[in-house]
Amino acid sequence: MDITDRDVLGVLQAVLHPEKKKSIVDLGLVKDLVIQPNRITFTLYFKVFNDPFKKSLKQRAIAALQQEYGKDLEVDVNIMADVVPRVKKEDAPVLPNVKNIIAVASGKGGVGKSTVAVNLAVTFAQKGYNVGLIDADIFGPSVPMMMNSKDAKPYGEKRNGKDMIVPVTNYGVKMLSIGFFVEAESAVIWRGPMASNAFKQMMTDAIWDDIDYLFVDLPPGTSDIHITLTQSVPVTGAVVVSTPQNVALADAIKGIKMFQGEKTTVPILGLIENMAWFTPAELPENKYYIFGKEGCKKLAEEMKVPFLGQIPIIQSICENADEGKPSVLFNNMVMDAFIKIADELVENINKIE
């Protein structure tokens, strides 16, 4: 039997919003319905960004469809909510059309900031948001390669008499990186102020129109670039990436404290534990905690900052990155991990006072 849109909406009629006492269909929350053999996909679009029933309604919608069509039916429900601008217009005359600016930082180098920034940006774009990504690692830009845009050249456009840079777009993400403008070797010899200026220009002299979430992939540690970021634009919050290893955690604490300093107070939106464990393909039930177990989770509890989730070590994350393929688009396990983190992140952004 072929399932039609009408059939699916009929089943979802039974899922009532507990507060509004109407079905999710009548409330107009069900969007982008796609029916494939044995798979139904749709978005639950909440107009109220902090609707407390988001997760429970998703679960009940899945349960209702599986009850009707069988447990084997795969149901993918994407949760989206109206984006609340956290960047106030009066604070950000330079970025008037950006609703949220999210810094991706770490204390230690090589823990996976760029991997997280790129895959988070693509996950948000997949969810339907308008997404920007700035590679702030002036001395070691990774975004062009990870986003398969190594040879891209942003062009210029005049806006109100001023020359502006138009970001490059790939995988639905608008992005800028110093790697688009200079050869990798030439930026390395720049002095600090030159690097800071180049970064500032990517924020203030580029066309960032209608951006729901602008991610900034920061260099490791605590640098001039961090100061330039927090002083030039009102950052909504920071995501801190670490591995569960003790030396990385010690640096993660420094990373968190940098944002909680006296001069710069940027809310910590959460910690992400990358390289949380390794599972060999031939032993899918086994988890090896190579860098220690749940170190970031414990650190988040100790420092009273939110914990966003874990990403295991997956060989294809590394291989895909080198080939310019964001892993979320090619590996279901990675996609699941990032969707969970993205949903949690949106919740935490919406909770900021």
Ligand SMILES: Nc1ncnc2c1ncn2[C@@H]1O[C@H](COP(=O)(O)OP(=O)(O)OP(=O)(O)O)[C@@H](O)[C@H]1O
């Ligand atoms: N979960 C993972 N599984 C497998 N490989 C990973 C994972 N996360 C990151 N990597 C790999 O580890 C290396 C470092 O990651 P990445 O460049 O994202 O770190 P970084 O923190 O941005 O580094 P830097 O401090 O130099 O900017 C890359 O080769 C990346 O592909």
Ligand SMILES: [Mg+2]
């Ligand atoms: Mg990096």
